[in-house]
């Protein structure tokens with residue numbers, strides 16, 4: 128048995144491709160070509176060269192001495208925060224734009240919530256001289272002003288979406304609508320391991336460079352190419368999928384996923400989809416979804432804009448269902464406190480999303496010899512305002 132995708136596009140009972148008739152041929156075409164392109168020597172050469180010279184890979188695997196002492200384990204941080212544009216998202220957008228070009232597409236569309244995926248997409252569109260349209264909820268356009276300006280500066284057109292609540296799920300609906308109108312010439316760059324098959328597998332493969340590097344780096348550092356535990360935060364699930372990709376069927380390696388509890392997984396103000404969701408279909412995928420009894424989507428709530436998604440990748444729904452992964456729900460205040468702690472103990476200000484993974488450390492029981500690799504998915508520059516306005520959550524570290 129494998130936890131990777133099966134030949135029908137499913138992970139256990141999750142996944143598949145639930146798309147409108149008009150997109151069927153486009154999605155089929157992508158499904159029939161993505162592996163051939165990704166495995167071609169030409170693609171691999173261009174992709175790896177850009178990851179090295181443009182993104183700055185390999186990202187370091189850093190032994191966090193003071194955090195290791197505090198949590199009684201051997202903690203290594205996978206530093207995706209050091210990538211160009213400040214997070215892991217660029218690994219995926221570089222790969223998808225190369226794929227789009229190889230498939231002869233002329234125009235790129237994307238959805239974005241906080242704007243991180245929008246910026247990563249606008250960046251590679253500037254690099255490759257491709258027109259770029261980014262759909263973003265009108266409320267998010269207001270809340271995420273700096274990222275909107277960055278996308279515009281990079282040459283992208285931002286289309287604010289006013290339907291629904293004006294947030295990520297509405298932006299995604301609108302991007303899918305655009306795709307339906309331009310299926311032949313447009314490539315939709317999806318930002319996480321969500322959407323119809325083959326997107327979850329495509330994005331996981333493009334992020335799998337993270338675990339490929341972890342393997343080599345652990346071998347060099349500890350003489351063994353696997354850890355005892357892997358830890359990552361999950362929004363849609365792409366940084367987690369990349370972190371676990373090469374270990375997913377290796378039962379020696381424990382998988383710990385941290386989802387955003389918001390005010391609490393049972394509070395009704397949460398983004399903890401695996402805890403609070405039920406089986407449904409969202410954005411082309413059969414997965415866990417936060418929904419009312421009659422199937423209306425419930426808005427996700429979290430202090431972290433990047434984890435604010437009412438669905439979850441089908442990969443992770445299956446890992447949780449089969450108990451292959453342990454899923455912990457981390458509340459807003461726990462994440463903020465953990466961000467301050469990492470800042471003071473290691474001099475690294477993490478993204479609020481990544482801080483959820485760090486906060487999960489205190490919920491674990493480690494042996495001193497346990498090797499733990501935790502992915503710091505992004506840097507915290509974008510979150511400094513939020514950190515300062517929530518100093519009261521930081522405990523001892525908030526007295527300044």
Ligand SMILES: *Cc1c(COP(=O)(O)O)cnc(C)c1O
Pocket residue numbers: 214215216243244318319320360361362363364365366367433434478480481504505506
């Ligand atoms: C977008 C984002 C996430 C959440 O997305 P995943 O697909 O779950 O990885 C996590 N961390 C950072 C820094 C992000 O920008």
